Amino acid sequence: MRHARRKSLASALALALSFGLLTGVGMAASPDKREADGADGAKAAATATATYTKVSDWGSGFEGKWTLKNTGSAPINGWTVEWTFPSDTKVTSSWDATVTNSGTTWTAKDKGWNGTLAPGASVSFGFNGTGGGAATNCKLNGASCDGTQPGDALPSAPGTPAASDITDTSVKLSWSAATDDKGVKNYDVLRDGAKVATVEGLTYTDTGLTKGTDYAYTVRARDTADQVGPTSGVRQVRTTGGGDPEPPGDKVKLGYFTNWGVYQRNYHVKNLVTSGSAEKITHINYAFGNVQGGKCTIGDAYADYDKAYTADQSVDGKADTWDQPLRGNFNQLRKLKQKYPHIKILYSFGGWTWSGGFGEAMKNPAAFADSCYKLVEDPRWADVFDGIDLDWEYPNACGLTCDTSGPAVMKDMMKAFRDRFGSNNLVTAAITADASPDGKIDKADYGGAAQYTDWYNVMTYDFFGAWDAKGPTAPHSPLTSYPGIPKQDFNSDSAIKKLKAKGVPAKKLLLGIGFYGRGWTGVTQKEPGGTATGPAPGKYEQGIEDYKDLKDRCPSNGTVGGTAYAHCGNQWWSYDTPATIGGKMNYAKQQGLGGSFFWEFSGDTANGELMTAINNGLK
Known part of the structure; x- marks a missing residue:
């Protein structure tokens, strides 16, 4: 397994901090910055606050700054700020404060001339340092740096305007x-x-x-x-006027849309429009079609092409009729493409539950590919789809079931599908991110198959979760390794580097993002690595919850390995936020990747804030 790349982690953190993201518990942004930082749980000061920002990062070092503000009604005479840096981070020089340390705890005291703060006044001090530069556990004159007073509750959030x-x-x-x-x-x-x-x-x-x-x-x-x-x-x-929205750019921005989401989740194609996501994405993977009996088959006929939509549910505001030839999601996707012609749609087959049929189907690759082509290009919906995505979890390895087809099966499959679908259709695959020695990436010839593939959706999530019911707690989608990670090469950076080493061009790799969190219950430790008693409760399944529900129910209060985590009550969750997605998109650009994809649309907020973060990060 590949060791952590501190520079990659530092770059991700630097990007987050450059937007004012606050790290750790007890720090709050200045009132005018807090929403931009995404710190929904941040608190205004009743007496004084201390805010940390990373001013710049030049790779081998960085400049940091603390800003103190007296928000009370009485003067402050003398100040001391304490915080914790990771063991790799050191302050090498400072100004406007006397900075010392004891191990990883750093202390800054005023210079005397700048020690008095009148009500409403601010003062700053700065320093140069080496290492990652993520500060936590801040105290100002022994109290919380967010300035709140015990027993004085914060107001609730107003309704979305x-x-x-x-x-x-x-x-x-x-x-x-x-x-x-x-x-x-x-x-x-x-x-x-x-x-x-x-x-x-x-x-x-x-x-x-x-x-x-x-x-x-x-x-x-x-x-x-x-x-x-x-x-x-x-x-x-x-605002009105000004012509059409800005095009989404040349990077792939792909989201999975699930056919079963129209039931309990009540998530429909129209939600892509109302959330603002449709104008920001470039591609949609429609999930899933089944693989059984050696061929591709429909996954859910009712949801796919039979469900009748009312006018208020429909993309174009027109209701389906009983005698029209195509209804359901396929017809709604057709209407979406008419409204947003830049969007390409792929029909995705397999997934965790339906991957078991791939091994049998690949006994005759040409017949398998032909069956899928005929289904995707069915005259009733041929105009809807622009290609096929193959989500086999996992060739020549074990997922829900085990496959022993041999390492060449991946290359054989992608060649057969490219031969049948031709150069005018997209042919892609969702693949493992297990970069451990002799892990799943080593089990199949992903490098050889890449020549026939438009891109791979590298599933850089679900590295850790409550299937290990007792823990240790760990983020399910770390960008990089970190001290104490349960498995060193279970992180996105290791997966991307290993696939590149096997000959997969960077532009054919998409970085995966989960629009959900994974969590445990019975956890007392805030930081990763704690013990648990089992999976945390979730709306649809234990141990997993949508981002849109977690962001308020259990707000993030720390970051590790380039992703966020949260400890609330006895539950511990990890998930990506707009800020950590920004860091991951910066990584994708630095690595020259083809873009990013995510699982899946319905986990996002009603206004598509995670999709917006992907779009902004890849510009």
Whole structure:
């Protein structure tokens, strides 16, 4: 297994911190930055705050800065800031403070001349350092750096703002009230993370905007002690005028859409439009078709092409009729492509549950490929699909079932499908990210198969989870290794490097992102590596939960290996946030990868904030 690449981890953290992301418990962004940082649980100061930012990173070192602000009503006479750095991080020089350390604990004291802070005043000090530079466990004069006082609860999050009266230069916002034990005083309105107004009511009209431009609005409440609560959900707004939205770029941005999501999850193709995701993606994998009896077959006929959609559920606002030749998801995807012609759609076959039929089918690769071609190119929906994705978990290895076809089977399969589908159709595959010695990447000829493949969706998630019921707790999608990781080569960087070493071109590799978290219960330790009693409860399945539910139910309070984790009560979860996705997209660009993909759309928020993070990160 490959050892951790500290430079990759540092780069990911540097990107996050350059956007003001705060690391660790007890630190809060300045009020105008908190929403941009994604720190939904951040708290405003009742007395004073200390905020850490990483100003720059030049590979072999970095510049850090602390900013202190007196938000109370009395002067502060003298200040001391304490924090923890990882063992690889050292302060080499400092200014405007005296900085010392005892092991990994670092202490900064005022210089005397800058020790007095009047109410509302701020002071900063800086330093140069080496290592990753992620600060945690901050204390200011012995108290929490977020400035909150015991027993004084924060206000709740207001409702996600609604947008109306949108013009070329203005938009009216309205939201439902927050609650607080001592009363809500007013609300901050933030545009793209920056505060634009503080109002006492529940509406605000933002003016002076640019036509044809995308804006993201959030709202947060302040209580009578001037404490700031968590931000609301994000409302995406595009002003009128200005032509068509910006195209999504040349990197692949692919999401899986599941046919079963139309049932309990109540997630439909139209949600791609209302969330704003449709204009940001380049490709969709429709999951899943089955593999049985040596051929490709329909996975769910009702959801795929029979379910009738009402006008309010339909992409184009038109209801299905009883006698139309095609209904269901296939027809909705057709309408989506008509509305967003840049989107390409692939029909994905297999997946964890339906991978067992691949071994039998590959006894006759040409017949297998031909059956799939005839199904994908069925005249009823041939215009919907632009190719095929093969999700075999795993060739010549074990998943839900075990396969012993031999390492050449991957190359043979991709060649057969390329021969049958031709050069005008996309032929892709979802593949393992197990880079351990003699692990799943070593079991099949992914390098040889790459010549026939448009790209691989490298499933860089589900490395760890509550199938190990007792733990140790570990993030399910680490970008890099970290001290104490249960298996050294169970991380994205190791998988990408190993596939490259086997001859897979970087541009044919897509980095995988999970729009969900994995978690344990019975956990007392906040940091990774704790013991557990079993999987945490989930809405649909134990040990797994959508990001849209976890972000508020169990907000992240730490990062490790380039991804986020959260400890709330006795539960421990790991998942990606917009900030950690930004770091992963930076990694994808640095490695020259073809782009990114994710599993799957319904785990995102109603306004598509994770999809937005992928889109922004790959620009």
